[in-house]
Amino acid sequence: MIYDQNNIFAKILRGEMPCEKLYEDDHTLAFMDIMPQADGHCLVIPKNPSTGLMDADPQVFASLFSTVQKIARAAQDGMQADGVTIMQFNGAAAGQTVFHLHVHILPRKDGVPLKAHSGQMEKSEIIKANAEKIRSAISS
Numbered sequence: 001m002i003y004d005q006n007n008i009f010a011k012i013l014r015g016e017m018p019c020e021k022l023y024e025d026d027h028t029l030a031f032m033d034i035m036p037q038a039d040g041h042c043l044v045i046p047k048n049p050s051t052g053l054m055d056a057d058p059q060v061f062a063s064l065f066s067t068v069q070k071i072a073r074a075a076q077d078g079m080q081a082d083g084v085t086i087m088q089f090n091g092a093a094a095g096q097t098v099f100h101l102h103v104h105i106l107p108r109k110d111g112v113p114l115k116a117h118s119g120q121m122e123k124s125e126i127i128k129a130n131a132e133k134i135r136s137a138i139s140s
């Protein structure tokens with residue numbers, strides 16, 4: 001599959017679409033998912049373009065997963081979660097809907113099932129409140 005420069009996450013990276021940003025460095029961006037499957041659901045993307053894992057430059061993985069770890073820790077602490085699920089989809093058949101490599105971070109509470117993937121839009125005030133909890137737990 002050819003990388004589409006106009007996918008939603010490419011537009012977010014170029015500042016052409018808004019996002020509720022959690023963290024950014026030279027190589028990665030973390031922001032809230034607008035259709036969360038769990039409270040505090042967020043995403044980490046590399047700035048380097050690839051549609052998914054298969055066509056990514058392996059050199060992006062160190063910085064990508066360094067940020068995944070940083071944000072997963074903050075999501076667990078900030079959301080007072082009991083655990084964190086990490087998900088990553090490749091191809092429409094696997095459930096991928098946005099074709100720029102991304103890693104899902106889902107704070108989990110004991111006994112609370114995940115909601116549907118790409119289901120319902122969350123109210124922006126709830127996303128902002130959860131983002132604030134996660135941001136305040138990010139360690140430098």
Ligand code: AMP
Pocket residue numbers: 008017019032033034035036088089095096097098099117118119
């Ligand atoms: P996937 O199905 O793995 O490609 O995941 C794409 C994710 O992006 C889904 O969880 C969507 O809810 C989420 N999403 C789609 N559009 C946006 C957006 N504009 N800002 C934040 N998250 C988004």
